[in-house]
Amino acid sequence: MLSIQNIHAAVEGKEILKGINLDIQPGEVHAIMGPNGSGKSTLASVLAGREEYEVTEGSITFLGKDMLELSPEERSREGLFLAFQYPVEIPGVSTTNFIKTALNEKRKYHGLAPLDAVSFLKLMKEKMQLVEIDKALLTRSVNEGFSGGEKKKNEIFQMAMLEPKLTILDETDSGLDIDALRIVASGVNKLRNKNNAIIVITHYQRLLDYLQPDFVHVLYNGRIVKSGTKELALTLEDQGYDYIKEAFGATTI
Amino acid sequence: MKEEMEVLEQTIGSEYKYGFVTDIETETVPKGINESIVRLISKKKNEPEWMLNWRLKAFAHWLKMEEPKWPNVKYPPINFQDIIYYAAPKKKKALNGLDEVDPELLKTFEKLGISISEQKRLTGVAVDVVMDSVSVATSFKKQLAEVGIIFCSMSEAIQNHPELVQKYIGSVVPMTDNYFAALNSAVFTDGSFCYIPKGVRCPMELSTYFRINTENSGQFERTLIVAEEESYVSYLEGCTAPKRDENQLHAAVVELVAHRKAEIKYSTVQNWYPGDANGAGGIYNFVTKRGICLGEYAKISWSQVETGSAITWKYPSVILKGDYSVGEFYSVALTNHLQQADTGTKMIHLGKNTRSRIVSKGISAGKSQNSYRGLVRTGKNAINARNFSQCDSLLLGNQCGAHTFPYIEAAHPSAIIEHEATTSKIGEDQLFYCRQRGIDTEAAVALIVTGFAKEVMNQLPMEFAVEAQKLLAISLEGSVG
Ligand SMILES: Nc1ncnc2c1ncn2[C@@H]1O[C@H](COP(=O)(O)OP(=O)(O)O)[C@@H](O)[C@H]1O
Ligand SMILES: [Mg+2]
Numbered sequence: 120m121l122s123i124q125n126i127h128a129a130v131e132g133k134e135i136l137k138g139i140n141l142d143i144q145p146g147e148v149h150a151i152m153g154p155n156g157s158g159k160s161t162l163a164s165v166l167a168g169r170e171e172y173e174v175t176e177g178s179i180t181f182l183g184k185d186m187l188e189l190s191p192e193e194r195s196r197e198g199l200f201l202a203f204q205y206p207v208e209i210p211g212v213s214t215t216n217f218i219k220t221a222l223n224e225k226r227k228y229h230g231l232a233p234l235d236a237v238s239f240l241k242l243m244k245e246k247m248q249l250v251e252i253d254k255a256l257l258t259r260s261v262n263e264g265f266s267g268g269e270k271k272k273n274e275i276f277q278m279a280m281l282e283p284k285l286t287i288l289d290e291t292d293s294g295l296d297i298d299a300l301r302i303v304a305s306g307v308n309k310l311r312n313k314n315n316a317i318i319v320i321t322h323y324q325r326l327l328d329y330l331q332p333d334f335v336h337v338l339y340n341g342r343i344v345k346s347g348t349k350e351l352a353l354t355l356e357d358q359g360y361d362y363i364k365e366a367f368g369a370t371t372i
Numbered sequence: 373m374k375e376e377m378e379v380l381e382q383t384i385g386s387e388y389k390y391g392f393v394t395d396i397e398t399e400t401v402p403k404g405i406n407e408s409i410v411r412l413i414s415k416k417k418n419e420p421e422w423m424l425n426w427r428l429k430a431f432a433h434w435l436k437m438e439e440p441k442w443p444n445v446k447y448p449p450i451n452f453q454d455i456i457y458y459a460a461p462k463k464k465k466a467l468n469g470l471d472e473v474d475p476e477l478l479k480t481f482e483k484l485g486i487s488i489s490e491q492k493r494l495t496g497v498a499v500d501v502v503m504d505s506v507s508v509a510t511s512f513k514k515q516l517a518e519v520g521i522i523f524c525s526m527s528e529a530i531q532n533h534p535e536l537v538q539k540y541i542g543s544v545v546p547m548t549d550n551y552f553a554a555l556n557s558a559v560f561t562d563g564s565f566c567y568i569p570k571g572v573r574c575p576m577e578l579s580t581y582f583r584i585n586t587e588n589s590g591q592f593e594r595t596l597i598v599a600e601e602e603s604y605v606s607y608l609e610g611c612t613a614p615k616r617d618e619n620q621l622h623a624a625v626v627e628l629v630a631h632r633k634a635e636i637k638y639s640t641v642q643n644w645y646p647g648d649a650n651g652a653g654g655i656y657n658f659v660t661k662r663g664i665c666l667g668e669y670a671k672i673s674w675s676q677v678e679t680g681s682a683i684t685w686k687y688p689s690v691i692l693k694g695d696y697s698v699g700e701f702y703s704v705a706l707t708n709h710l711q712q713a714d715t716g717t718k719m720i721h722l723g724k725n726t727r728s729r730i731v732s733k734g735i736s737a738g739k740s741q742n743s744y745r746g747l748v749r750t751g752k753n754a755i756n757a758r759n760f761s762q763c764d765s766l767l768l769g770n771q772c773g774a775h776t777f778p779y780i781e782a783a784h785p786s787a788i789i790e791h792e793a794t795t796s797k798i799g800e801d802q803l804f805y806c807r808q809r810g811i812d813t814e815a816a817v818a819l820i821v822t823g824f825a826k827e828v829m830n831q832l833p834m835e836f837a838v839e840a841q842k843l844l845a846i847s848l849e850g851s852v853g
Contacts, residue, residue, distance in 0.1 A: 167808050195810035207805040210796060211823030220819055221809035228810070260823070277809065 126177035137341035146313040153338035196228035198284030202274035209261035246279040250306035267294040292326040304329035324356040404453040430547035430557030443714035444743040522567040529565035544627035552623040552658040563593035568603040579608040593624040599634035606637040624659045632667025644680035654682025661688035665697030673700040675831040677840040689718035692726035699728040702828040707740035716745035721757035730761040736772035743775040750787040757787045767797040
């Protein structure tokens with residue numbers, strides 16, 4: 120469903136991604152690991168269409184469409200969801216209203232009528248259970264005053280509501296305690312099916328223990344320097360990134 | 373990043389939608405102001421002697437005054453001799469119903485989406501249409517008359533209820549109050565008059581749509597609302613203006629009088645032409661609005677949504693004279709491009725146990741400047757006065773400004789005055805977050821702005837809130853489609 124070919128991307132004239140290739144099929148979970156600053160969030164931003172990241176070379180195809188031609192909102196409505204590493208606060212806009220707006224924009228895009236209030240509430244209730252989110256949070260302004268864990272849960276709740284085809288989880292596990300991690304991970308697992316795919320960006324094995332990725336990629340210095348199965352993550356956990364840095368550090372600069 | 377901001381600017385930079393001119397023959401007096409113009413206006417309106425003398429006194433006073441310089445607004449000097457002080461649509465005879473109204477005028481209202489017939493049918497609102505200073509249509513008069521409510525144009529009130537007008541005009545905003553109030557007192561052409569007798573709850577929202585329509589015609593409306601003991605009225609004022617190349621001065625005066633246990637709710641949606649993207653051609657709005665809670669437990673509440681005008685200078689105020697009286701001010705002021713707004717309120721606590729509440733929401737976009745200026749004063753005898761003020765500013769983009777000037781003068785130690793202020797900004801991160809969820813920039817801005825203004829919008833009467841929402845949306849509309 121997603122095909123990334125030789126993507127180069129720069130921010131403020133500085134090249135961050137230096138030729139990324141990645142293919143993702145429906146039903147797959149891909150983990151992307153790598154030291155801080157290697158370009159993981161940049162890749163997520165490029166996929167989501169953030170305009171300050173300039174794609175200088177390469178192509179991305181998403182569900183048969185040239186993704187680089189689509190605006191961020193169109194990508195979203197086509198089925199791309201990014202769970203942000205740092206979810207943004209939007210004062211004055213209730214979480215419920217926000218999600219309702221998002222959902223109806225997506226429906227409009229696909230030629231569907233807006234969801235009526237009853238169906239919307241029913242859907243909310245159903246998905247709330249799935250990710251064990253507190254109802255009170257949803258009446259509050261989007262992420263305003265939420266704890267780190269609540270913000271991440273809210274991201275997964277939105278994912279549940281929007282039912283994306285491709286989800287990118289950008290360090291969704293960082294800053295979560297064990298219980299919150301379990302809830303978030305099992306929420307994600309419940310949302311998985313053979314038609315959707317997930318890219319999970321993480322530093323830690325514990326999330327991968329829950330999600331059991333099909334593939335693990337190591338991103339370093341703007342390139343995918345190593346790909347493997349879930350065992351690769353265990354090796355990394357064991358040895359740290361140092362051996363990656365030793366092997367690829369000098370040659371890539 | 374840059375692109376995002378450009379989209380943002382386009383989104384909030386939509387052209388003024390209501391820029392058209394109605395072709396109605398108007399009867400005007402020559403440009404400029406002097407004593408004989410004041411006399412001419414009074415004569416054209418067939419006014420009694422006392423009214424003329426009042427105008428002349430105001431004019432003499434105005435000549436001695438100077439334009440205020442303290443507001444945080446800049447504009448080229450106004451040439452008061454270049455203004456037409458009187459313009460009236462030619463009227464053949466008194467009107468009994470809508471069918472007698474000039475079809476051109478009806479068309480204008482249709483274009484604005486506020487056709488009177490539709491309004492009458494859907495909302496039961498009585499609309500006293502003020503077009504260029506003179507009322508041309510009044511509806512629901514009979515129904516109101518049945519409960520003893522007087523709702524008519526100021527000119528009619530001067531003819532038919534001179535004792536009421538004479539008693540109350542200038543009693544809240546004296547002719548000497550300020551430069552623009554003095555000018556208004558001398559040359560006001562028309563406006564609305566509203567009298568609610570004792571114990572009467574006005575059965576409908578009273579509404580007036582203002583419309584500026586004659587080239588170079590300064591607009592000097594004068595509105596007076598008197599609510600007798602234990603009465604209630606909700607009054608709606610809304611306006612749009614056609615496109616102009618020259619700045620137009622608007623200096624209205626609104627006076628509210630609430631007797632014991634009376635309540636007046638005054639709501640405004642103001643959408644005058646703000647000028648083009650370069651600021652040319654917009655309306656100057658220098659208005660004096662003030663209410664007095666004369667008796668115990670009286671309540672006056674101002675709500676306003678301001679999206680228009682090139683320059684706004686406006687401080688709807690309440691004098692809390694009666695013990696236990698209440699004053700409220702709820703405001704959303706949106707400025708864009710080169711608009712300048714210096715708005716706020718004054719709450720003057722004189723009686724005991726008086727309370728006031730101020731909620732001001734300023735939205736600045738483009739290169740606009742949006743200032744809140746509020747005064748809370750408690751007099752020597754105002755035991756246990758309480759005020760709560762909340763002033764929030766929302767900035768869109770990096771080139772606009774928001775300023776807050778709260779003034780507190782508490783003469784009695786028992787006063788409790790609380791002031792809270794916040795400034796926030798619609799950031800690129802927020803917009804991108806929304807867009808990632810499928811909400812485009814335009815919808816995202818509308819969502820955020822609506823959320824920001826919610827507390828004030830909730831104060832507006834239902835049918836007016838819809839209108840207000842529309843106006844906010846128009847100001848936020850993008851060039852797409
Ligand atoms: N908006 C930006 N402006 C300037 N530099 C950036 C920006 N975003 C990312 N970078 C730089 O790009 C590199 C990769 O960052 P990032 O993608 O956030 O890494 P990761 O998510 O793998 O930790 C870093 O050197 C970072 O400083
Ligand atoms: Mg990152």
